[in-house]
Amino acid sequence: MNQVEPRSAEAAERLRLRYPRSRVPRPVAVLLIGALALVGLGWLVWAGYVYATPQVDAQVATYVVRGDRSIAVTLTVERRDPSIAATCRVVAQAVDFQTVGEVEVAVPAGTDKLTSVDIDIVTLRRATTAVAKECTSG
Template identity: 55%
Template structure:
């Protein structure tokens, strides 16, 4: 019996890293990854500037009026937003970069009028950036 046990011990040597150390390293890596995930989620959950179309009116086959609501963390910093008007088949028919000047209020409604290539049925903000 001892001979068989010796053969098994030679065939399957003990691990180089003890199990407790390995479990500790995995736990530390998991905690680090989870901490980074929470941090990244919190940082990107509140952008410096965000906007949405709060209202739009189709005036004619070549014109749409849009009211864009912009919210900024720091209203003293100017921003730019891209507004897109779309046709019934979801093709963009107008696109405009809108400069949002600095002000004293964090929430601003900006009216604008877009000239379209053909009749638009919706409008949206595709993105905003500070500066």
């Protein structure tokens, strides 16, 4: 049978030396971890907001296929600061999603946050759609 030794002062001292108390009191550690978590959460919310609302965004409002070699596109560009010029890349795609035409559209600085730009894209073969791929400011 296993007998459990009574706990002696010597055994208690060995345990105390082997497992010393933390240098930081528990309430202070909890407060530090909580503050760090709040800072991290604040940064996450800030980063999500900043990157969810880009400086410039565009989308194709309408397009009309004019034939086997041309497509007319109306591009709607939205800028947070309309006084900054923007450049957007518009791609015409064929029925198999291959790029058949591409153009970079310069949107000059203005006073309206929402701007429409009409463009014609010359294509290699018949296009079936047009897509705004990317926009940059400046």
